[in-house]
Amino acid sequence: MNTFKIGGVHPEPNKLTADRKIETLALPQQAVFPLSQHIGAPAVPCVQKGDTVRVGTRIAEPGGFMSASIHSSVSGKVAKIDTVVDASGLRKPAIFIDVEGDEWEPSIDRSEKLVLQSTKSREEIIECIKNAGIVGMGGACFPTHVKLCPPKECTIDTLIINAVECEPYLTADHRLMLEHPDEIIIGIKVILKVLGIDRAVIGVEANKPDAIELLKSKTSMVSGIEVMPLQMKYPQGGEKQLIEAVTGRQVPPPPALPANVGCVVQNVGTVFAIYEAVMKNKPLFERIVTVTGKSVKNPCNLRVRMGTPVSQLLEYAGGMPADTGKLISGGPMMGRPLLDETAPVVKGTSGILLIPEKEAARREERNCIRCAKCVQACPMGLEPYLLATASESQDWECAEENWIMSCIECGCCQSTCPSRRPLLDWVRLAKNRVGGIIRARNAKK
Amino acid sequence: MAQKLYITTSPHVHCGDTIERNMRWVIVALMPALIASFIYFGVGSLIVTATSVASCLFFEWFITRVFLKKPSTLADGSAIITGILLAFNLPSNLPLYMIVVGALVAIGIGKMAFGGLGNNPFNPALVGRVFLLISFPARMTSWPVPHQMTAYADAVTGATPMNLIGQIAGGNTAAADQLPALKDLFLGNIGGCLGEVSALALLIGLVILLWRRVITWHIPVTIFATVAVLTGLMWLINPVLYVNPLYHLCSGGLMLGAIFMATDYVTSPMTPKGMVWYGIGIGFLTVVIRYFGSYPEGMSFAILLMNAVTPLINNWCKPKRFGEAVK
Numbered sequence: 173m174n175t176f177k178i179g180g181v182h183p184e185p186n187k188l189t190a191d192r193k194i195e196t197l198a199l200p201q202q203a204v205f206p207l208s209q210h211i212g213a214p215a216v217p218c219v220q221k222g223d224t225v226r227v228g229t230r231i232a233e234p235g236g237f238m239s240a241s242i243h244s245s246v247s248g249k250v251a252k253i254d255t256v257v258d259a260s261g262l263r264k265p266a267i268f269i270d271v272e273g274d275e276w277e278p279s280i281d282r283s284e285k286l287v288l289q290s291t292k293s294r295e296e297i298i299e300c301i302k303n304a305g306i307v308g309m310g311g312a313c314f315p316t317h318v319k320l321c322p323p324k325e326c327t328i329d330t331l332i333i334n335a336v337e338c339e340p341y342l343t344a345d346h347r348l349m350l351e352h353p354d355e356i357i358i359g360i361k362v363i364l365k366v367l368g369i370d371r372a373v374i375g376v377e378a379n380k381p382d383a384i385e386l387l388k389s390k391t392s393m394v395s396g397i398e399v400m401p402l403q404m405k406y407p408q409g410g411e412k413q414l415i416e417a418v419t420g421r422q423v424p425p426p427p428a429l430p431a432n433v434g435c436v437v438q439n440v441g442t443v444f445a446i447y448e449a450v451m452k453n454k455p456l457f458e459r460i461v462t463v464t465g466k467s468v469k470n471p472c473n474l475r476v477r478m479g480t481p482v483s484q485l486l487e488y489a490g491g492m493p494a495d496t497g498k499l500i501s502g503g504p505m506m507g508r509p510l511l512d513e514t515a516p517v518v519k520g521t522s523g524i525l526l527i528p529e530k531e532a533a534r535r536e537e538r539n540c541i542r543c544a545k546c547v548q549a550c551p552m553g554l555e556p557y558l559l560a561t562a563s564e565s566q567d568w569e570c571a572e573e574n575w576i577m578s579c580i581e582c583g584c585c586q587s588t589c590p591s592r593r594p595l596l597d598w599v600r601l602a603k604n605r606v607g608g609i610i611r612a613r614n615a616k617k
Numbered sequence: 618m619a620q621k622l623y624i625t626t627s628p629h630v631h632c633g634d635t636i637e638r639n640m641r642w643v644i645v646a647l648m649p650a651l652i653a654s655f656i657y658f659g660v661g662s663l664i665v666t667a668t669s670v671a672s673c674l675f676f677e678w679f680i681t682r683v684f685l686k687k688p689s690t691l692a693d694g695s696a697i698i699t700g701i702l703l704a705f706n707l708p709s710n711l712p713l714y715m716i717v718v719g720a721l722v723a724i725g726i727g728k729m730a731f732g733g734l735g736n737n738p739f740n741p742a743l744v745g746r747v748f749l750l751i752s753f754p755a756r757m758t759s760w761p762v763p764h765q766m767t768a769y770a771d772a773v774t775g776a777t778p779m780n781l782i783g784q785i786a787g788g789n790t791a792a793a794d795q796l797p798a799l800k801d802l803f804l805g806n807i808g809g810c811l812g813e814v815s816a817l818a819l820l821i822g823l824v825i826l827l828w829r830r831v832i833t834w835h836i837p838v839t840i841f842a843t844v845a846v847l848t849g850l851m852w853l854i855n856p857v858l859y860v861n862p863l864y865h866l867c868s869g870g871l872m873l874g875a876i877f878m879a880t881d882y883v884t885s886p887m888t889p890k891g892m893v894w895y896g897i898g899i900g901f902l903t904v905v906i907r908y909f910g911s912y913p914e915g916m917s918f919a920i921l922l923m924n925a926v927t928p929l930i931n932n933w934c935k936p937k938r939f940g941e942a943v944k
Contacts, residue, residue, distance in 0.1 A: 178936075178937065178939055181632065183630060183632065184630075261624065340630065412939060412940070416939075422939055422940045422941075422942060423939075423940055424940040425938070425939075425940050425941075428940070496622070497622065497623050498622055498623045498624075498625075498629060499622055500629055502627075504627075504628065504629045504630040505627060505628045505629070505630065506627045506628070507627055507629060508626075508627070509622070509623070509624045509625060509626075509629070510622075511622070511624065512622070525629075527629055527630075529623075531630065532622075532623045532629070533623060534623075534625060535631075538636060538693075538735075539732075539733065539734055539735030539736065540735050541636055541639075541734060541735045541882045541883055542735065542882050542883050542884075542885075542887060543639065543882040544882070544886075544887040544888070545634070547887050547888055547936060548833070548889075550936075551939065552938065552939040553936045553937050553938040553939045553941070554936070554938065555887060555888070555935070555936060557887065558887075558931075574935070575938050578938065578939060578940070581627070583627050583628030584628075586628050586631075587628040587630060587631050587632055588631075588632050588634060589634075590634040590635050590636050590638065590639055591636055591735075592631070592635075596626065596627070596628065597626055600626065
């Protein structure tokens with residue numbers, strides 16, 4: 173079975189919710205839409221306080237080329253445009269909507285019926301995806317319409333569907349594949365049409381045999397779409413690792429893109445959103461969220477309208493356990509900690525994870541004993557111990573020479589360190605500084 | 618909200634590995650060799666080992682608590698390992714005061730002077746051992762012969778396979794008749810430092826270390842391979858003067874050094890490529906010292922010399938970066 177070659181770790185999978193069907197969460201009383209839910213410029217509000225909106229009404233427009241629209245997930249009145257603390261821990265501008273009823277935009281096809289064919293042209297499909305505000309649903313939130321227009325000089329030959337879900341605990345993608353396989357396959361065909369190619373590979377880790385079976389049987393009659401089971405290893409869902417696992421090609425260091433080796437990668441959740449946007453005319457305003465944790469009473473997979481406060485998800489899952497020490501948006505390896513449960517669900521919220529206090533606290537850091545386990549674990553072939561030391565002594569030159577900008581922040585190094593050193597914290601700090609130095613240097617040229 | 622939440626960046630989970638876990642498994646892996654040593658050298662081996670471990674623990678505690686006024690670091694287990702490894706590199710009849718001096722040099726100069734665990738450039742146990750070898754050359758190079766269960770200071774000493782190999786290479790080909798059978802060499806039924814004699818017990822330790830993923834195969838295997846190839850070539854050139862490479866692999870401190878001393882985390886290189894070069898260097902220097910040096914055994918010096926080169930190896934041998942090949 174294929175996998176990526178360098179490094180990687182095997183965290184406990186803890187997929188507690190793999191067998192839990194997707195349930196639909198009730199509407200919130202008030203929905204909050206941060207304007208920055210994606211990589212790039214924040215969106216610009218196109219509604220005002222007091223405006224009436226419906227489900228699917230666009231409430232904010234892209235703030236630039238690299239940006240995305242935001243749509244209301246509820247019907248009601250715009251209460252205010254204010255700020256909210258999001259998963260970054262920072263206060264960000266957001267649109268607040270008080271919910272009244274559940275009235276949808278009439279243009280959205282709400283029927284259960286599968287739509288198999290579309291007469292839309294390539295350009296119309298891209299426009300449709302852009303208008304629907306779709307971003308990468310795996311967590312990085314890169315605007316999808318940008319990703320579907322790779323640089324002209326690159327020849328794309330393979331579309332890779334990221335259905336790896338290598339983050340422990342999370343099962344949103346897994347459930348989506350089990351419950352909506354047909355939509356996903358149609359979505360893949362739509363993307364193939366946009367890219368003008370005829371080969372797609374769905375990469376799934378071997379711990380989801382039911383999804384592999386189902387997708388294999390569904391694609392057996394479809395030419396060009398292959399389901400590839402992959403050996404379990406974190407961070408296989410990392411874009412570069414997945415491309416290597418599937419095609420054996422290694423993306424060169426930044427600023428090279430996957431397109432440079434002929435690949436475009438899309439998360440399986442994004443593919444589903446593309447189906448809904450193109451075939452059902454439904455903008456991105458709801459997503460599947462896994463609510464989980466070892467002490468959670470009723471861990472579950474929920475279909476949630478964007479803007480719903482995390483507290484409502486927790487309530488559905490049986491409340492926040494008394495021993496909770498950390499509340500995380502996303503998975504345990506790369507997720508972001510939430511300051512409290514008032515934060516709203518956004519496009520990138522793949523899961524809400526509650527970690528018990530005894531696992532949440534970091535242990536005291538000790539001397540580096542030079543065991544080299546971080547070097548063995550790093551999937552990018554870096555030396556985390558060295559980068560962390562360079563960062564600590566502010567030796568930005570050493571950090572740059574040793575490829576710090578290649579770090580994908582997967583956390584393998586820190587999660588293996590027997591001395592419990594905060595390696596990734598130091599590396600992030602140095603990456604930030606070195607990135608600034610490189611930009612300044614390029615600006616001078 | 619009732620609970621206070623931790624706010625830290627990712628990753629939020631840890632595999633559970635600790636310094637203590639790694640050290641514990643090294644100690645476990647050393648046990649077969651200690652048992653073998655007791656079988657062949659009797660109480661002497663236990664007296665030397667107990668003295669060495671106790672002295673190392675005492676000096677580490679004394680230096681951290683009394684001199685540095687820091688929290689004790691005894692719990693990490695590294696002082697116990699230094700103690701056992703120092704003892705394993707000593708004859709089982711060494712006077713107690715020499716062991717204590719060796720422990721003081723190992724812990725005090727070899728480790729704590731540089732800032733404790735993680736900062737020492739040289740393997741502390743070997744620093745202690747080589748200090749003793751230079752200071753007390755006579756006592757350090759006369760080894761008891763096996764099967765003296767109750768003997769300690771009064772143990773009868775005799776020639777070791779290492780001495781004999783040296784004599785043969787020096788032209789005294791008659792010494793070849795005294796060489797023990799390969800089976801005795803492998804099991805440890807020979808004279809030598811108390812922990813180094815049983816290749817079998819040390820190899821069991823290697824299996825434990827690899828199984829618990831404390832170390833990787835790179836360093837021990839490259840040392841074995843380098844020594845086997847070099848001594849094998851010499852054996853093929855002149856089998857009268859130079860012994861079969863299996864004798865080299867199973868005698869002297871080679872197994873102990875390759876499995877437990879050269880693989881010391883702190884003083885060995887960080888990348889697989891670096892580990893291979895380091896292993897080749899140790900194997901090469903060992904053979905050179907064994908055949909051309911004035912000491913019959915060269916493992917300790919070879920490891921210490923390569924320890925000194927480790928920072929350079931770390932600079933030269935970078936891991937294969939992702940995407941480098943297509944740059």
